[in-house]
Amino acid sequence: MCTDADHGDDRGDLGRRALLVTGAATALTLGTMSFADAAEGSSSTRTLTGTLPPGAPDFVYLPVEVPRGVREIRVAYTYTKATVPAGTQNNALDIGLFDERGTALGGEGFRGWSGGARSEFFVRADDATPGYVPGPVRAGTWHIALGPYTVAPDGLPYTVTVTLTHGEPGETPVPSYPPQRARGRGRAWYRGDCHLHSWYSDGRRTPAEIGALARAAGLDFINTSDHNTQSAHAHWADVAGDDLLVMLGEEITTRNGHVVALGTDPGTFVDWRYRARDNRWAKYADRIRRAGGLVVPAHPHATCIGCGWKFGFGEADAVEVWNGPYTADDEVSLADWDNTLVSYARSRGSGGRGSWLPAMGNSDAHRDPDRVGGPQTVVLADDLTWAAIQAGIRAGHAYVAETKDVEVAFTASGGRGRTAGLGERLAVAADTPVTVTLEVRGAPGCTLHIVTDEGTLFTSAPLPDSGTGTATWHTTPSYAAYVRAEVRHPATVPGLPGALTAFTNPIFLGA
Template sequence: MCEDDHAGLGRRALFVTGAAAALTLGSVTFASGADDHRGTQTRTVRGTLPPGSPDYVYVPVEVPSGVREIKVSYTYEKPSVPAGTPGNALDIGIFDERGTDLGGRGFRGWSGGARTEFFIRTDEATPGYVPGPVRAGTWHIVLGPYTVAPQGLPYELTITLTYGEPGEAVRPVYPPERAKGRGRAWYRGDCHLHSWHSDGRRTPAEIAALARAAGLDFINSSDHNTHTSHPHWAGAAGDDLLIMLGEEVTTRNGHVVALGTDPGTFVDWRYRTRDNRFGRFARRIREAGGLVVPAHPHATCVGCNWKFGFGEADVIEVWNGPYTPDDEVALADWDSTLVASARSGSRSWIPAMGNSDAHRDPDPVGGPQTVVLADDLTRTAIQEGLRAGRSYVAESKNVSLTFGVSGGRARHAGIGERLEVDPDTPVTVRLEAKGAPRCTIRFVTDQGVLLTTGPLPVSGTGTAEWHTTPANAAYVRAELRHETAAGPLPGALAAFTNPIFLGR
């Protein structure tokens, strides 16, 4: 075993790469190969990242020919820090000899902080990493100092090369883009889920079983910064469950779900708002057939708060997992976008959705879930329903809604649609709810909450009607709220709908 030391490399000795927030350290080199092209070689390198380190630090590794497998393990120190001060957290991934250019042509895997080691070879790789040949050239281990303690972040990397004949490559098989649907109908789905290919603890098969138990018709894979789960979903799909493929693009300025991209699509994450690059990767998602969905926009974890704006959003994830105050803020923020669209007379508005963001037990898959009116149970039809806002969000399969408006020569409009009538035309708003015991119904417009009913009976079934005009309400949407424990704040959501717009 050979050892190297990065500790003596000061910030002035680091080489700045093409990205402003990335630096490259000195190379780790190996001999030209084991004498008999079998056996292993190992190198260990150590260093310390100071506070204020760039987002990504690259460690070049010169890989000789004849390598069958590369294995990397790492450790880092976690010293005590004062209360309220972030401690050390170090992510890891790797790029192959094709380079680290933004866009990810050389991307071979990312595990964030979920694993302490990984391997890559032709026939297999650690979940989160792309199997394939270990070709000769300069590979780069990428370290992501997520947070750095005031004392600095001492780390140790161990790289092991195993020589020999490569295994046989495995041809990926992906899940179908169609399941057995019911024609035009309401379909239930959860589009933000994590498997053991990132920081989840469940296999794709386990997630699919939980999705079926939760009454879901479709799901979307969304592992952090990697697409390697895509071929592992084929065996979990079936006539009763559509599995779409995607990624949670996890930047340092917020997360975005790439929803329903083409199989094998990778979307890079190595940029911040100040780099002015998000538009490029939003286009990448759409070019791959996906939707751009900012996730948990007001989450309080480091780097989770969405800072790229909603100009590129197709849908906004307003409700993420168990309902919390940051979801309430996201709901209010989204409602403000509806007000702006209504007041400007724009026909363009951004629909909302809700997802579980489930990682491990006891996180419930399908809590919440988005219920979409789609022409069939296909990737394209589900995406069209989401993009059009023909959907509502419910806390579980037990809750269902029927929401619509009518007025003016028996005209009718449903969720995500517009009732095109004159400003003074009387309009009737009606909601039917099931599975929401003791919940209140609220009708929300561009002026705020204009109707709140008494609680539904313990059966959870009931209706509410309200009369208005387009002059009084540019749109109306519905909420089901649980009883509030105390204070002026409303109770947690049991369900909410996308709006119905009123007027021409």
């Protein structure tokens, strides 16, 4: 335990720790850092040093006893990078804060998270570092949360310094949130990017800068998705306007994958401190839906540590198939998503009536040169409102495009003048002739592809310099359970497909 001197120093050694079971995973709790009452206007500082071993729990909590009369809590931390062999992960340590209400999963004690984006932060009633929630610094046991993301073989040495400033607390501002409606065009196609990071997590752009880039990219709507914090929600009202709908959410960043909460109620926090093996995911997916949001697993086959999605898609409302510049992991995600369509078609063929998983694409933009709106999801919605956009995404009435210049129209027709569009079913008999039509604009030099449950069954010649073209293909429901479209750049590696310019959700065929 730290001394009551103005500057104490203690070692968070392994022999002095307590190992707790939180109900979801083990967590390490260090010795308590205590502070005494002090005069108004004065400050008190304590420092803790220690080393976390390889295999440390996902979260390490440092209790801080906060006395009455504290105006501000300020935390700074450092940790040591090691010299490691090639291919061995080096040290990385995240940080966050919980107040006197505790660290229980899904509880009310959360006060902020900056991951590894900041080396220090503060919280007080009238203000807080981006990523943290303003509010009174009440007396009681607070907890600094350390997240050893990766630990080198020789351990992770760290130092945490806490400074309390005593005085009148100030007033907490009343938050203002963006409206849930913008000036739309009635039932129309609307363009959006639902995975964006501001300086309220590990991004480097302000909300105002993101808003300007969204408008330049031709977007009609965006969704905020800062990592593991809702603290940005109160800072987007001035960005929204008649021409830009701003939805609120969070990227829940677990150790077994990331998921975008899309369009949750203002101020909603969704906990992330669990793994797939903890059997907690369904509870937090339900938390997203109860708050009015969609559950969208992000970049499911990304190769960064902890990024690959391991919770399954049973709780998903949609899946982010294309994330940022098109790369090999997006191609794997596309193939994996297509397999879910095959599984759904097989289920219906055996009498099942389950749901299918729509796809979307987002930029995951953090900083320059990340391109907001690259890619973007183009949604057919009844209006430019949170509810209408969510309904369009959930129904699969959407395609994904590389830029605002790319436009896609994809339909299937057959039977007595019946026509179906994206996310719909052309309910005709198995032997009914079906005509599939694909129209594309803004894709010079690209090829058009029609894909079924059997694979790619049509490929066009490259489009002319105008970037405009049409493809027509004929089939029957007995031959193709669904059809979907892809627009691709020329291949750059022999034997591998070119990067996507656009792709659509499917149209299902058959009664």
